[in-house]
Amino acid sequence: MDEEIRRNALIVMFGGISTVEALILNTLWILARHPDWMEAVRSDRSQLPAILEESIRLIGPVQSATRLVTRNMEVDGVQLRQGDIVNLILSAANHDPAVFEAPGEFRPRRASASRHLSFAAGPHLCLLMHLARAEAAIALAVLFDLLPGLRVDLQHTCPPRGQCFASRQG
Numbered sequence: 356m357d358e359e360i361r362r363n364a365l366i367v368m369f370g371g372i373s374t375v376e377a378l379i380l381n382t383l384w385i386l387a388r389h390p391d392w393m394e395a396v397r398s399d400r401s402q403l404p405a406i407l408e409e410s411i412r413l414i415g416p417v418q419s420a421t422r423l424v425t426r427n428m429e430v431d432g433v434q435l436r437q438g439d440i441v442n443l444i445l446s447a448a449n450h451d452p453a454v455f456e457a458p459g460e461f462r463p464r465r466a467s468a469s470r471h472l473s474f475a476a477g478p479h480l481c482l483l484m485h486l487a488r489a490e491a492a493i494a495l496a497v498l499f500d501l502l503p504g505l506r507v508d509l510q511h512t513c514p515p516r517g518q519c520f521a522s523r524q525g
């Protein structure tokens with residue numbers, strides 16, 4: 356039990372640092388590759404929530420989540436046994452063409468925008484996802500206000516990467 360409390364406390368205290376940092380930087384990187392959206396958000400901050408939501412879907416800061424199988428079951432022809440641990444690739448679900456048309460494209464305001472799984476789902480849905488969204492929106496708004504001439508040098512920028520929750524918890 357102590358170990359469970361310790362791990363949960365660690366997520367509450369530290370789970371929202373590198374994740375939000377990744378969301379802010381990934382979004383900047385995406386906007387640099389989509390100057391029309393960069394221009395749109397510079398002149399109208401109300402575009403930020405939709406832009407952030409699509410950024411979270413396209414390049415989720417957390418790429419996977421682990422789950423303990425509590426009873427024998429079959430999922431899509433795969434047999435799962437009680438006690439198995441499965442690693443769910445959230446980013447793959449976020450690129451499911453049956454849910455997201457042209458999933459590799461950055462399309463804020465797409466009809467299915469809210470159906471991404473970047474904050475997971477079910478009882479362990481990210482506890483502070485609304486805080487994460489607010490933090491990123493405030494950070495980007497302040498950045499654009501303070502640095503109106505901000506440019507991202509794509510020549511010297513690595514493509515963004517998400518991380519696996521499983522490795523953070525391990």
Ligand code: HEM
Pocket residue numbers: 366367370371372374375378415416417419420421472473474475478479480481482483484486487488520
């Ligand atoms: C963009 C930023 C964030 C992303 C993408 C994200 C993503 C996630 C995901 C995928 C999970 C589920 C993990 C699992 O089921 O194994 C989760 C859980 C959690 N997140 Fe976040 N998170 C973010 C920001 C934050 C922030 C800012 C906090 C707190 C300050 C936070 C606190 C938590 C906590 C406490 C849980 C565990 C919930 C539970 O197990 O019931 N997260 N997050």
